[in-house]
Structure formats: structure tokens, C-alpha cells
Amino acid sequence: MSTPSPDQRQIEGSRGVAETVARCRPEVICAYPISPQTHIVEALSALVKSGELTPCEYVNVESEFAAMSAAIGASVTGSRAYTATASQGLLYMVEAVYNAAGLGLPIVMTVANRAIGAPINIWNDHSDSMSQRDSGWIQLYAEDNQEALDLHVQAFRLAEELSVPVMVCMDGFILTHAYEPLAVPDQEKVDAFLPRFLPRQVLDPGDPISIGAMVGPEAFTEVRYLAHLKQLRALDLIAEVSREFRDTFGRDSGGLVRSYRCADADTVVVALGSVLGTIKDTVDEMRTEGERIGVVGITSFRPFPFEAVSRALAVANRVVVVERAFSVGVGGIVTSDVRASTANLGTGRRPREYTVVAGLGGRPISKASLRRVFTDAIADRLEPLTFMDLDQDLVNGELRRIGASPRSGPTAENLLHELRVNARQIPERST
Amino acid sequence: MCWPARSKPASFSLLKPGVSAGIGPDMFQIRIHGRGGQGVVTASELLSVAAFAEGHHAQAFPSFGSERTGAPVVSFCRIDTVPIRTREPVVEPDAVIVQDATLLRAVDVLAGLPASGFVVLNMARDLDEDLRARLSAFRPDRVAVVPATELALEHVGRPVPNAALLGGFAALTGAVSLDAVVTAIEERFGPDVAVGNVAAAREAHRTVRTCREESGAHVHTIA
Numbered sequence: 001m002s003t004p005s006p007d008q009r010q011i012e013g014s015r016g017v018a019e020t021v022a023r024c025r026p027e028v029i030c031a032y033p034i035s036p037q038t039h040i041v042e043a044l045s046a047l048v049k050s051g052e053l054t055p056c057e058y059v060n061v062e063s064e065f066a067a068m069s070a071a072i073g074a075s076v077t078g079s080r081a082y083t084a085t086a087s088q089g090l091l092y093m094v095e096a097v098y099n100a101a102g103l104g105l106p107i108v109m110t111v112a113n114r115a116i117g118a119p120i121n122i123w124n125d126h127s128d129s130m131s132q133r134d135s136g137w138i139q140l141y142a143e144d145n146q147e148a149l150d151l152h153v154q155a156f157r158l159a160e161e162l163s164v165p166v167m168v169c170m171d172g173f174i175l176t177h178a179y180e181p182l183a184v185p186d187q188e189k190v191d192a193f194l195p196r197f198l199p200r201q202v203l204d205p206g207d208p209i210s211i212g213a214m215v216g217p218e219a220f221t222e223v224r225y226l227a228h229l230k231q232l233r234a235l236d237l238i239a240e241v242s243r244e245f246r247d248t249f250g251r252d253s254g255g256l257v258r259s260y261r262c263a264d265a266d267t268v269v270v271a272l273g274s275v276l277g278t279i280k281d282t283v284d285e286m287r288t289e290g291e292r293i294g295v296v297g298i299t300s301f302r303p304f305p306f307e308a309v310s311r312a313l314a315v316a317n318r319v320v321v322v323e324r325a326f327s328v329g330v331g332g333i334v335t336s337d338v339r340a341s342t343a344n345l346g347t348g349r350r351p352r353e354y355t356v357v358a359g360l361g362g363r364p365i366s367k368a369s370l371r372r373v374f375t376d377a378i379a380d381r382l383e384p385l386t387f388m389d390l391d392q393d394l395v396n397g398e399l400r401r402i403g404a405s406p407r408s409g410p411t412a413e414n415l416l417h418e419l420r421v422n423a424r425q426i427p428e429r430s431t
Numbered sequence: 432m433c434w435p436a437r438s439k440p441a442s443f444s445l446l447k448p449g450v451s452a453g454i455g456p457d458m459f460q461i462r463i464h465g466r467g468g469q470g471v472v473t474a475s476e477l478l479s480v481a482a483f484a485e486g487h488h489a490q491a492f493p494s495f496g497s498e499r500t501g502a503p504v505v506s507f508c509r510i511d512t513v514p515i516r517t518r519e520p521v522v523e524p525d526a527v528i529v530q531d532a533t534l535l536r537a538v539d540v541l542a543g544l545p546a547s548g549f550v551v552l553n554m555a556r557d558l559d560e561d562l563r564a565r566l567s568a569f570r571p572d573r574v575a576v577v578p579a580t581e582l583a584l585e586h587v588g589r590p591v592p593n594a595a596l597l598g599g600f601a602a603l604t605g606a607v608s609l610d611a612v613v614t615a616i617e618e619r620f621g622p623d624v625a626v627g628n629v630a631a632a633r634e635a636h637r638t639v640r641t642c643r644e645e646s647g648a649h650v651h652t653i654a
Contacts, residue, residue, distance in 0.1 A: 002513055003486040010483035012476070144516070174518050177472075179479045179491040181514075277516030364494075366519045 004181035013145035013175045014039030016182040017110060020149040022053040023190045024108075024156045026082040027197075028074035030059040030067045034089040035122050036172035037112035041084055064089040068096035068107075075105040076211050078202040080156065083107065086172055087114035090128045094135075101136025101227070103212060104200070106159030108152065109137075112172040113273070113324070115361040119412040123362020124172040126273065126325040130333050136227055138166040138234055139302040140254065141272040145175050145182055147299075150253030153185050154241050156194055161237060162230055163200040169301075171274040171324075173362070185249055193248050231303040238300050256305035258297045259312045261287060265294030267378050268316040268351075270309075270338055272298045275322060275358070275365050282370045291378060298334070309341035319351045320377045322370070326357045331385045352380065358388040394418060458511040459606050460521040464540045465530030468500040474528065474593045475506035477619060481597070481611035482510040490515045503538045510606055526604055529553060530579070530592050535562065546570065551600045553579040553592045575603045575639050582634055587627035598632030602639035609636045 004010075018040050021029075029048065031041040048058040057074075061067045067083045074081040085093065090111060100107050111129045115121040129139060138158060142148035148170040155166040170176060201211055215223055235256065242255035252258075260280055262268055269279050276297045283293050296312045298305070313319055319342065321335040330336075332355030342350055356373050359365045369389050376382040397418050401408040408414065461478060465471030472493040479491035487510050494505045507521040522542075526549035529540050541550070550569055555578040558566065566574050577599040579592030587594070597612045612632050617625045 002488070004483060004488060010480045010489060171518075174492065177493055178518075179476045179489070181483060181488060274518050278518050281517045364520045366522065367517065 005183065007183040007186075008181040009184070010179055011182050012039060013148060013170065013178050013180070013182070014112075015043055016145055016149045016184055017152060017170070017176075018043030018047065019184045020152050020190075021082055021108075021110075022047045023185060023187050024082075024153060024194055025053075025080065025191075026056055026108075027079035028057050028059065028071065028081045029083065030061050030070035030074070030081070031083050032061050032064050032067050032085070032089060034064070034086050036114055036124070036176045037084045037086045037089070037110065039176060040110055040112065044082075064093035065096055068093040068100060068109075071107045071109075072096060072100050072103065072105055075100070075107050075199070076103070076201065076203045078197070078199045078204075080160075080197045081105075081107045082109070084110035084112065086112040087116055087122075087128045090132065091116060094132070097132055097135050097137065099212075100165045102223075104163045104227070104230070105165055106156075106163050106197075106199075107165040108155045108159055109165065109167050110152070111167050111169045112176045113169055114172040121361040124174050124324070125360045125362070126169070126323070127360075129167060129169045130325040132167070133302055133333070136164070136231075137302065138162075138164060138231070138238075138300070140166065140168050140238075140299055141301055142168065142170040142175065143258075143274060143276045143297055143299070145170075145178060145180055146251070147253045148175055149182060149184060150245060150249065150251070151299075153190055153193060154238075154245055154254045157241050158234065158237055160194075160197050161241075162234055164227075164230055164234065169273065174274045183251075189248050193245065235300070235303050235305055238303075254299055256298075256300045256308040257312050258299065260295040260297070262294035262296060262312060262316075264292055265316060266292040267318040267320065267374065268294050268296055268313055269320045269322060269374065270296045270298065270313075270334065271322040272301060272334065273324060275324065278365055278367055279322065279370060282367045282374065285367070286371065286374065291374075293374060293378070301334070301337075304337045304341075306337070306341045309338060313338075313342050313351060316351045318354070318377060318380075320354045320356055320374060320382075322356045322358055322365075324357075324359045326355075326360075331355050332357070353384070354382050355385045356382075356388050357386070363389060457513070458509055458515070459526070459604075460524045461508040461510075461526045461528065461600075461606075462521045462524040462540075462543075463506045463508070463528045463530065464534050464538060465504055465506075466500075466534070467502045467504050469504075469530045470591060470593050471504045471506045471530060473619070474530070474597065475508040477593065477597060477612070477615040478508045478600070478607065479510075480615035480618060481601075481607040482508075484611045484614045485607060487512065488514050492518075494520055503534055524548060526551070526600065526606070528596050528600055530596065535565075541565065541568075544569070548573065549600075549604050550574045551596055551603060552576045553596055555581050572643065573603065575599050575642070577635050577639065579631070579635065582631040583628075586631040586634070587624075591628070594628035594632040595635040598635035599639045601632075602636040602643065609633065612636075 045058045047053040048056050059070050064085050071081040071083045113126050115125045116127040140151050151168045155168050159166045286293050321338050323332050323334050327333050335355040354377050463471050463474045475491040479489035482489035490509045509515050528551045530553050532554040554576050579595035580590045582595040583591045601607050601609050601612050613629050616628045
């Protein structure tokens, strides 16, 4: 039994992120609204307009490509730059996303995770940020809204200390639109934690240089290798910054990975993002029934903390990776990295590994379904790649149509039509 | 069934008092049904702010089935004595609030509600036979029919049923107090908008509470 702490307010996740970003004192914010990121940038624009966030220039750009391009421009002239996006917006800015990383510019961006079309879908999954896992940005995933707030403070610190851009990924709607008790980091503490931005490279008319040279075969590999070294250095710094954050703000946020009830766990569930809360509740229930099951939450997906994951899974006989995105034709994205982590546990044995793809395009992830797949995994009767709550009848219907006709039509429309027909067959309640 | 003596169509009903109390585990889960534009998301947010104001942990979140105005929409609220971690939609609510009675024909708004669950229904007319039959699955003292749209028109001048529904919810369930609901309304809206909403919440609360207190004397059995 507990009550919320006095520094907490009951606010929307997006509101909390906006206020926290404001306390990080960005000097330029360039953003284009897209659900479910909109509330964040709306709140920030209001804070700039009201003068609460000053000095800061809010640039209402005409697209996401412009948002990232303007953030690059702001950053190379020595300004602390911030933007936020989601889904198609992130894809639209991709060329500039890679440029920000390649140039080593410490931009911080919130990704309010949302599925990618087609079919168009406004709901949550991780397809958007996962598509940018090789872009050279650091990617941190928030387990809850408090962590989403705290990660932004840490993100600016990491970005500027390493001169690398950082993406803070938070589940769209599930976190961005949730009201819960949140402590917005105190301004004085943020100021102490986050020193003034000293750009490693800066465009200055008084001392002209160029940034963004064309590099040929003679040095391209070396530039890329140095970017890799920077990410490896980030592994140490992410952990350090998280420890320092705890010392300053008094709570655990960020870091590389976090283990939960793993000490004696035979089965360990690995996941990232807001599903960890539901997983922990499920695991608690299964623990009371005597199952030796634990959870490893990955906060830093890029760089991937191979050693920390390997240590966290050292005693597990079975690993279930729950993923909110997947690589079509391959399977789990996170699983590949988890598998590489467990390849050398040093014991000569490897845990059995399962991938559970769940929550695509906003499909709810329920405790009941999680419990079912975990129970199947413990009994070793789970398929190595499982799509949780897949409507197999719906799939079979479309496969039959494709087999029966050379012109079976668009899949998405076919499935929706079939769902509507089925819904009509359920006798309507008369009232 | 308790029908307060009012000349207006505005009427409150509390079906007959139950035998035993007991909500069960500490977590109290509410599902709110409405139509896009009626403020179903705002309702759950206000409820979470009210619960927070009383020192509880609370979580409110929407389920955007469709963003079209008029389409059926759902939001959720959880209230607990410990921090809330789960993010799954509420499928077995302790209480259901229905902002629009026409939803009863379109959506199974009572799905997953146990026999001990609470129902707050926005409706100005008497329950018809079919609705009585459906609500008879629940304890009569845990069903409140609140003419929230009428109360809003009277006090706010616009058909915004949230405040009255939350006032009625507070009186029916005790999960939050009327003061906390008022605090949430005042925090959310400017004084001009808040005052009418607070009046609607207070009236709904008063009438539902009166019904509860008097219901022992006004029991109508449901067929």
C-alpha cells in the first residue's frame, strides 16, 4: 500500500514529456504533428509561445523531412535541438535521420511508437523505430511514462557528451495518451545534471568551416568505424548516466537492461517498452503458482548491450522474447540480438529461445494471452515463432481466396470484409 | 426501484439494495463507453485525477477504436493502492459508465462485468422491459440511471454528460468522493466552464445518494 509521492501530478504522458523536454532547455524545436506524437509538440509549442520556455525557437515545419533537416541546421550552429515524430513521419525523415547520425549531431527525438503502413494504421507497435535501428542513433525504450520523462533528460546528456543523436522511444497511445502519476524532473536538478551544450563541431561565420564533406573509399570505412566505437563507448556511458540520474533524482530510470525476479528463473521473458508492466504482473501471478519465471527489460536497444543481456540470461534455460515488431520473412528482430548474446554463455549450453510477436498495429496485449504463451513455452510446446492471438481462420480464408482465384483482390480489404460479414452473423441484441 | 418525485423527465433509478458488499481485490477498474465527441477520454482522465487527488494511484487511457465523431469509443481507468503496471485494456471491469444509451443497441457495454459490478447509465427515460431484463443480472443497488445529458443542458447549457455521470458514479460506488470529482473538474476547466459542471455533478451525486439511502423503502422487484 502506498500513495503517490508529493512531487507527482496526475498528468498525461505527453504532457509530462513536453514539460521535461522544456526543462532540458532546448533552443530549437522543429516538429510536424502526427498521431500519437501530437500532444507532445502541441504542449511544447504552447510553452514556447507563453514564454515559459525561453530562449527557444519553435519551428512549425512543413514536413518531417524538414523537421529533421532544421534540427540538423540548428544543431550544427550550436543549438540544443529537439524534435518528435512517429510512424510514417519517421519514415519520411529517414534520409535526414541517417545524416544526423553520420554527422554526429546530438539531436534528441521522441518517437511515439506507431505501426507503419500499408495497411494504414494509427495504433501502436515498434515497426517505426525498429526500422531505424541501423541508422546510427542511440535508441532507448521507455517502460512507463516516468521512465519516458527521465530518459529525455538522460538522452540530452548522452547525446551531447558523445556527440551522437538519441531517440527516446515510447509506446504511442499506451504511454503518450495515458494519465498516471508523474514527477516532472525538478528544474534545478536538471540544470545541474545537464550542463550547457558545448558543441563538438559548430558552424560559425567568424571562423568558417564546412561540415558534411563527401568522403570516398579512402576514409569512409574509418568514419563509420569511429561511429561504431562511439556507440560502444555509449554502452558504458548509458549505465553511468543512469547511475548518476539515480543519485541526483532518487529513482531508477534508464540504463542498459533491468532484471526482475530472475535470480532463480528457469524461464526469462525479454521485452522492451510498455509491455513490460503487463508482463511483470503476469509473471507475479505465475510466481505465486510456483513457476520460476522472470523478466529482462531492455532499455538500450541501440547500442545493444550484449554483455549485460548475456549476464542477465546466464541461468535461464528458456528465453521468450516478446516483440512488438518483426522482420517479414525472418521473424524476431530483438531475438536475433538476444540469440547472439546467449551464444557464448560460457557454459557450453544455450537456452531454448522463443519469439512471440504481439501487439501489432494496436492489438491489445492481455495478461491472459501472455500467460498462455508463457505456459506453452514452459511446457516447451510453443512454436519458435509465435504470433500471439493470431486469427488463424481469418488467415486461412484469405489463403483459400488466393488459391481459388487469380484475382483475389486486396488482402486488407478482403479481411475487413470477412470480419464485417462475421460480425453480422452474430445475433444482434435487441434493446 | 427508487424514482425521486420530480416533475421533469429527469429521473434516477437505483435498483433494489443488494445483500452483501465487497468489491474484491484492491484494484478498481472502470470502463467508459461513449461516442466520439462526447468526451469519453476526458471522463476517464477526470476520474483518474479525482482518484489521484485522494491519494490513490490511478491510470487512465483511451482505446481509439475509431476517431470518427459519433463512432463508439471506449476509455479505461484503474484505481489502486499501489502503483499500476499493467497496460492491458479493462476486460473485466468493476464498473461501467455508459455515456450514450443508444450504445446499448450497438455494443456489448456490459461485457465482462461481474454480477457484483456497478453500472452508471446516461438515460432520461424509464428503463424498457428489455433493458430491465439485461440489468437484472446485476445487483439493483449498483445500477444508477442518471439523466446526465439533461442535467448538463440545465447546468452547463451544452449536452456534456461527464460531470453528472462522474457525480453519480461517486455516489454509487464510493470509489472516489464528490469532493475529488469537483477538484478534478475545477483543475481541468476554467472557472466559467467548471461551475456548471460542478453543479451537475453535485445534483447527480445528491440524487443518487438519496436514492441509495431511501432505496430500502422503494424497492421494486425486477422481472
